[in-house]
Every structure is written in C-alpha cells, then in structure tokens.
Amino acid sequence: MWRRFVWLCAVLCFGASCGGETPTPQDNRLTIAMIAKSSVNPVFLSARTGAEAAAKELSTQHGIEIVIDWRTPPTEDGQVQAQRIAQAVNDGVDAVLISCSDAAKVTGAIDDAVARGVPVITFDSDAADSKRFAYYGVDDIKMGRAVMAELAALMGGKGKVAILAGNQNAPNLRKRVEGAMLEAQQHPDMTVAGTFYHVETPQDAAAEVVRVNNAYPDLGGWAMVGGWALFTQTLLTDLNSEKIKVVSVDGLPPELAYIEKGIAPVLWAQPTYLWGYESVRLIVDKVHLKKDVPIINPMALERVSMENIREWAKKLKGWGFSDVPEHLLQ
Amino acid sequence: MLRSLIKSQQAGLLWIILLLGAILSLFAGSHPDRITGVPVNNFLNPYTLMQTATDASFFVIMAVGAMIVIISGGIDLSVGSVYALSGVITALVLRATGGFGGTPDVLVSGALCVGIGLTCGLINGVMVVGLRVHPFIVTLGTMWVFRGIAFVASKAESVLLPRSLTDTVKWTAGSDALYPIPMLVMLAVTGVGAVYLARTVMGRHIFAVGGNVEASRYAGLHIDRILIGVYAVSGLTAGMAAFIGSSYYGSASCADATGYELYVIASAVVGGASLRGGRGSAIGAMLGATLIVLIRQSIRTLHFDQNYEWILIGCAIVVAVVLDQTKQRLTERLKSEAG
Numbered sequence: 001m002w003r004r005f006v007w008l009c010a011v012l013c014f015g016a017s018c019g020g021e022t023p024t025p026q027d028n029r030l031t032i033a034m035i036a037k038s039s040v041n042p043v044f045l046s047a048r049t050g051a052e053a054a055a056k057e058l059s060t061q062h063g064i065e066i067v068i069d070w071r072t073p074p075t076e077d078g079q080v081q082a083q084r085i086a087q088a089v090n091d092g093v094d095a096v097l098i099s100c101s102d103a104a105k106v107t108g109a110i111d112d113a114v115a116r117g118v119p120v121i122t123f124d125s126d127a128a129d130s131k132r133f134a135y136y137g138v139d140d141i142k143m144g145r146a147v148m149a150e151l152a153a154l155m156g157g158k159g160k161v162a163i164l165a166g167n168q169n170a171p172n173l174r175k176r177v178e179g180a181m182l183e184a185q186q187h188p189d190m191t192v193a194g195t196f197y198h199v200e201t202p203q204d205a206a207a208e209v210v211r212v213n214n215a216y217p218d219l220g221g222w223a224m225v226g227g228w229a230l231f232t233q234t235l236l237t238d239l240n241s242e243k244i245k246v247v248s249v250d251g252l253p254p255e256l257a258y259i260e261k262g263i264a265p266v267l268w269a270q271p272t273y274l275w276g277y278e279s280v281r282l283i284v285d286k287v288h289l290k291k292d293v294p295i296i297n298p299m300a301l302e303r304v305s306m307e308n309i310r311e312w313a314k315k316l317k318g319w320g321f322s323d324v325p326e327h328l329l330q
Numbered sequence: 331m332l333r334s335l336i337k338s339q340q341a342g343l344l345w346i347i348l349l350l351g352a353i354l355s356l357f358a359g360s361h362p363d364r365i366t367g368v369p370v371n372n373f374l375n376p377y378t379l380m381q382t383a384t385d386a387s388f389f390v391i392m393a394v395g396a397m398i399v400i401i402s403g404g405i406d407l408s409v410g411s412v413y414a415l416s417g418v419i420t421a422l423v424l425r426a427t428g429g430f431g432g433t434p435d436v437l438v439s440g441a442l443c444v445g446i447g448l449t450c451g452l453i454n455g456v457m458v459v460g461l462r463v464h465p466f467i468v469t470l471g472t473m474w475v476f477r478g479i480a481f482v483a484s485k486a487e488s489v490l491l492p493r494s495l496t497d498t499v500k501w502t503a504g505s506d507a508l509y510p511i512p513m514l515v516m517l518a519v520t521g522v523g524a525v526y527l528a529r530t531v532m533g534r535h536i537f538a539v540g541g542n543v544e545a546s547r548y549a550g551l552h553i554d555r556i557l558i559g560v561y562a563v564s565g566l567t568a569g570m571a572a573f574i575g576s577s578y579y580g581s582a583s584c585a586d587a588t589g590y591e592l593y594v595i596a597s598a599v600v601g602g603a604s605l606r607g608g609r610g611s612a613i614g615a616m617l618g619a620t621l622i623v624l625i626r627q628s629i630r631t632l633h634f635d636q637n638y639e640w641i642l643i644g645c646a647i648v649v650a651v652v653l654d655q656t657k658q659r660l661t662e663r664l665k666s667e668a669g
Contacts (some may be wrong), residue, residue: 007474039637043569069633074637074639074640076552077483077585077588078488078579078585079575079579079581079586079587082579083381083384083385084630085631086377086381087378087381087627089377090372090375090377090381091361091630091631092361092362092364092370092372102488102581102583102585103488104488104489104490104579104580104581104583105488105579105581105583107580108496108500108578108579108580109579109580112507115506115507116364116506116507117364117365167585168485168486168487169486169487169488169583169584169585175605197486302428
C-alpha cells in the first residue's frame with residue numbers, strides 16, 4: 001500500500017513537470033474568462049455569442065488569438081462567481097468579464113484579480129465599489145423609469161400597477177425597481193400594489209404573476225423589470241389584454257408573441273448580444289491596444305413594438321437565437 | 331501517521347483524490363507566470379491548490395457537523411439556512427453598532443456566528459426530541475424558517491461586513507495572494523471532529539445511538555441529551571462556516587449557501603457515512619467534500635463543457651456510495667467466511 005502511494009506521488013510530480021512543459025502561445029493570445037450570472041438564462045447565451053463574434057472579428061483585425069473561456073455557473077450564486085474569478089486568475093487568463101449576481105460577494109475577488117495583474121470589466125450588473133476598469137450596460141434607474149413611463153402612457157396615467165422584480169439580491173434589479181417607483185410618483189392617479197420577487201425561472205415568474213392577479217382583481221398593469229414571466233406561453237392565455245397591460249424589459253423570442261397579442265405592446269429590449277461584443281472590444285482596447293477606456297459605458301435600450309418587431313426579430317436571429325418565430329423573419 | 335491514514339477506512343477515497351490530482355496535473359496544461367514568464371502547471375500550483383482547499387473548507391466545516399448527525403442516525407437539512415442566518419444577523423448587528431474595530435470585530439462576529447448557529451442547532455435538536463417527528467421533517471421546516479428570518483431581517487440585501495474581518499480571514503502569511511486561514515480552520519475542525527468521535531466517550535455514545543438506539547437506551551445512555559447535542563454541534567459548525575465564509579467574501583445575504591445542505595450531505599455520504607447511522611468519520615467528511623470540489627475544479631481545469639458538472643457530480647456520488655457498499659459487503663463476507 002505504502003509503495004503504491006509513493007508511486008502515485010511520483011506520477012503527480014511527473015504530471016507537474018509534463019504540464020509545465022506544455023507550450024502555450026501566450027504572447028499572441030488573449031484569454032478572456034466570461035462569467036455571466038447563470039448559464040440557463042438565454043440573455044447570457046446571447047452575450048456569449050456576441051463575445052465570441054467580437055473575439056473572432058478582433059482576432060483577425062489585430063493578428064492575435066482571442067479566446068472566450070466561458071465559466072458561468074449553472075445558477076445564480078455570487079460566492080461561486082467569486083470562486084470562479086479566483087480559478088480563472090490561477091489558470092492564467094488575461095482578463096475577466098463578469099455580470100455580478102451579488103456585487104458585495106465578488107468585489108473582493110475582483111480586487112484580488114486586479115492586484116494579481118488581471119484586469120476585470122463588468123457588464124449588465126456592476127460592482128461599482130470594486131477595482132474593475134470599466135462597466136458596460138444600461139443605466140438601470142433609467143430603465144426602470146422607462147418601463148413605468150411606458151406603462152403609465154398605456155394606462156392613461158391612472159390605475160393600479162404591480163412591479164415584477166426577480167431576484168432581490170441583484171443590484172441592477174434593485175435599481176430598476178427604484179427607477180420604476182420614482183417614475184410612478186410622477187403619476188398621482190397611479191398606485192403601486194407592490195413589488196413582487198420570485199426565483200428567476202420563467203415558471204416561477206409566471207406563477208407569481210397569476211398569484212398577484214388573483215390577489216388584486218383591480219390590477220391594471222404590470223411593470224416587469226425582468227422578462228422571465230414572458231418567457232412562458234401560459235400568460236398568453238392567463239392575461240386579458242383588455243384588462244391588463246404589460247411593459248417588460250428584454251425582447252427575447254418568446255416575448256414577441258406578447259407584443260403581437262397586445263398584452264405587452266411595448267418591450268424595452270436590451271441588445272444583450274452587445275454585452276459580450278462591446279465588452280470584449282473594450283478589453284482589447286485596454287489590454288492589447290493599451291488605450292484608455294471610459295469607466296462607465298452606457299448601453300442604449302431598444303423600444304420594440306409592432307412597428308419594428310420584424311427588424312428586431314431579424315436582429316435576434318443574427319445574434320444566435322434559434323427560437324425566433326419564423327413568420328416574423330419573412 | 332500517513333501510513334495509518336493509508337490503511338484506514340478512508341484510504342480508497344484518498345487514492346481517488348490523489349489519482350484525480352495526478353490526472354489533472356498531467357492534462358491541465360500550463361501558462362507562463364505573469365512576472366517571471368516561467369511555465370506554471372494549470373492545476374499543480376500553490377494558487378489553484380489553495381483555492382481548491384478554500385472552496386472545500388466551507389463545505390468541510392459544515393460536513394463535519396452534518397457527519398456527526400448522520401452517525402447518530404439523523405439528518406440535518408437546515409445547515410445552509412443556518413449558515414445564511416448566522417452570517418446575515420452578524421452582519422446586521424455589526425452594521426447597526428457601527429463595528430467595534432479590528433480584533434473586537436473578529437471576536438464579536440465569531441462569537442455571534444457560532445452562537446446563532448449553536449442556537450439554531452439546539453432548536454433543531456429540541457424539536458426532534460420533543461416533538462418526536464423525524465429529523466428530515468423538522469430540519470426541512472427549519473431550513474425554510476431560518477432562511478426566511480434571514481430574508482426578512484436583511485430585506486434581501488447583501489450586507490457588507492467590516493473590512494477588518496476580511497483582512498483577518500484573508501491573511502496572506504507573507505505571500506502575495508494565498509489565503510490559508512479557511513484551510514487551517516477546516517483542518518482544525520476536522521481534527522477536533524476526528525478526536526471527538528474516535529477518542530471521547532461522547533463520540534462513542536453517538537456511534538452507539540446511531541448503530542442501535544434501543545440497545546443504547548437499555549445500556550443507560552441519555553438518548554435525548556445525545557441527540558440534542560449532535561444537532562447543536564451541526565448548528566455550531568454551520569455558524570463557524572458562516573463566519574469564515576462571510577468574512578472571506580466580505581458580505582452576507584439571505585441567499586448564501588443555498589443548496590449547500592445537499593453538497594454537505596453528499597460529502598458525508600461520499601466520505602463513508604451510512605444514512606442508517608452508526609458509521610462515518612470526520613476525516614471521511616473532509617475527503618468527501620474535497621473530492622466533490624475537486625471534480626468541480628477538474629471540469630474547469632480540463633476545459634470540459636461545464637454544463638455537465640451536475641451530471642458528473644451526481645454520478646460520482648452514486649459510484650462512490652456503490653463502491654463503498656460493495657467493499658463493505660465483501661469485507662463482511664470475507665469476515666464471516668473466515669469466522
């Protein structure tokens with residue numbers, strides 16, 4: 001037994017030496033660890049497509065090999081994200097691109113990465129108190145305001161509304177709720193029944209909407225600062241477009257049916273593909289071209305309605321979404 | 331000591347961990363060091379090894395407590411929630427008081443986390459004994475209650491902890507970015523757990539209760555007191571893990587350690603615990619948790635598609651338990667044949 005143990009240790013040492021000799025062309029290679037919030041959320045898969053497209057394009061343009069190393073946890077967990085940042089730095093990546101599930105949890109890991117010479121950029125959800133060199137994403141307070149303003153316009157500035165808000169821990173969602181509440185105060189004839197949170201899955205979100213509708217029969221509108229509920233089809237039948245109006249963020253393929261049916265006449269879509277595409281471009285500017293980049297890089301929202309639904313559908317298809325309704329592409 | 335460990339019940343697990351380590355070292359590849367340019371193995375380097383130990387430490391500290399409950403024939407599903415509640419309440423108290431500065435912060439938060447964990451554990455124990463309800467049901471209920479209290483108290487906010495706590499738990503021991511404290515606490519808790527189970531009268535009583543509760547009762551053991559004690563220890567270790575984890579990451583939230591109870595129970599089971607009670611060890615819990623964390627690490631180090639992570643961990647748990655049971659049956663058969 002003891003002899004076998006010694007042999008195994010010898011193999012371990014041999015492995016270390018073999019591993020050490022494996023050449024990797026680091027001088028000509030830029031490896032970016034991409035850590036989104038959750039790998040089951042389609043918006044982050046679109047961001048990954050954007051990052052990989054930018055990597056391909058910029059590799060050709062600058063004569064280097066840019067690699068996207070996808071390290072997104074299966075479900076949202078700030079602690080796991082912090083662990084993955086540390087692992088990525090240990091594995092020798094050149095930069096980290098992250099959307100923070102819990103800014104407070106990952107700030108230490110981001111600062112450690114920066115201290116060890118690995119620049120970090122945030123997208124979608126920022127860690128403003130960390131040493132990240134830049135953030136790319138929407139202004140969440142403005143986004144919340146835009147959703148509520150649009151809903152107020154649809155409801156003639158009066159009635160009872162509810163806010164659907166997903167995970168309470170996500171700093172970006174908290175800001176969107178804050179923006180929506182600020183905007184609601186501008187409409188004295190509107191009342192907010194409450195802000196409703198849920199586990200960030202489409203089924204949980206849709207179930208929460210139905211529960212709240214039953215509890216508030218006089219509810220006239222939903223301001224959805226996250227789009228999960230409209231990723232299901234059940235609300236196409238459970239919501240009456242003549243009674244309830246919805247304005248939601250995101251404009252993913254499953255949500256387009258809600259525009260067509262008049263339940264959600266307007267979606268404030270984030271071009272999620274650009275999270276990856278623009279962030280990789282900023283990393284290349286900073287790390288490879290040694291340029292100064294702005295700390296805050298705002299992403300513009302796109303207003304999607306029946307007027308431009310076809311153009312938007314074509315964009316989604318181009319960004320790698322496979323479930324875009326075929327009739328909108330013709 | 332190493333020789334005796336190799337001959338012990340956990341030897342098989344240790345071999346698997348070493349074999350996985352050897353495979354990872356062989357196939358991990360390398361990257362040049364950012365400063366010296368010298369090639370560094372992607373797995374066998376101090377940073378990755380320390381990070382793996384740190385990731386395992388939070389599970390291990392909780393798993394030692396959970397292992398003691400499992401040996402007694404019970405189960406504690408609330409450890410993740412106890413972790414969240416201990417961290418959140420401690421962070422809120424420190425925020426409300428404005429902190430005490432430096433060492434007092436560390437002492438107060440350590441005492442608070444461990445105290446809250448211990449209280450939660452005592453509540454579990456008293457309910458299991460007093461209500462005569464299966465511990466699965468009791469701890470399933472308290473799992474929701476404790477997390478719910480953390481949720482209401484924190485208003486779902488991630489509460490920052492004073493910097494002095496993070497500085498203490500992320501002490502570098504003179505290195506640039508190696509943080510040995512979580513690993514050292516993990517080793518200390520495992521050591522204390524191993525001695526407690528194997529070398530104390532209380533430890534032997536726990537095995538006796540888990541092995542045959544009726545026989546233990548006839549032997550005059552205070553079953554109720556022992557059961558309350560094991561749940562208290564489980565809560566205490568969860569509180570201790572919360573102190574290390576929350577301090578390390580610098581914040582506490584009600585969502586912390588969600589689902590960790592399953593990893594912790596899996597660690598104990600992979601480490602040789604029998605869910606029927608009467609069998610298990612603290613070192614086994616540590617090795618079980620280390621193996622699970624190492625499997626997670628290997629998926630990233632070897633650049634496998636990480637969507638397969640859950641499948642691999644699930645298979646590893648089933649394979650480990652089946653192999654362990656097969657080994658047990660063979661050993662018993664050989665013993666009976668020899669007898």
